[in-house]
Amino acid sequence: MSERNRCLESGCPGYCCQDIDLEATKFERRRVFPKAQRVETLGEIAEAKGKKLGVLFSRLRRKHLGNSGFVIVSINDGCPNRRQDGNCIKHDEREHAARNFVFGNFDCNAIRAEHDLPPVFIDPVE
Numbered sequence: 001m002s003e004r005n006r007c008l009e010s011g012c013p014g015y016c017c018q019d020i021d022l023e024a025t026k027f028e029r030r031r032v033f034p035k036a037q038r039v040e041t042l043g044e045i046a047e048a049k050g051k052k053l054g055v056l057f058s059r060l061r062r063k064h065l066g067n068s069g070f071v072i073v074s075i076n077d078g079c080p081n082r083r084q085d086g087n088c089i090k091h092d093e094r095e096h097a098a099r100n101f102v103f104g105n106f107d108c109n110a111i112r113a114e115h116d117l118p119p120v121f122i123d124p125v126e
Helices: 026-032 042-047 096-100 106-114
Strands: 018-025 055-062 066-078
Touching (some): 018 096, 026 066, 042 055
Antiparallel strands (some): 018 066
């Protein structure tokens, strides 16, 4: 069954799925973005912004965790997992950053504002 894409229903083509950096585990990265290109530094990810180089990733080391197994995934241009109709082919197995991104929250509305879209308000369920 296809997902209910409230982003498309609201007039947004899913701006949160393009030109964005995500933190993911290396296992999530392999599962969701198996063709991502590895770069050595986060600086290389920054330099790639706006160049439509596809999905890049670089290891993320946290001093207090040692080699933590986290990576920064940079989606340049659009996410390769989005179909032409705007739905995600990996919706049920997407990474935690995408699962935790809530439609209508502050970050969602900030991205919508950047693209001249009105905010969305979610009515509380009683």
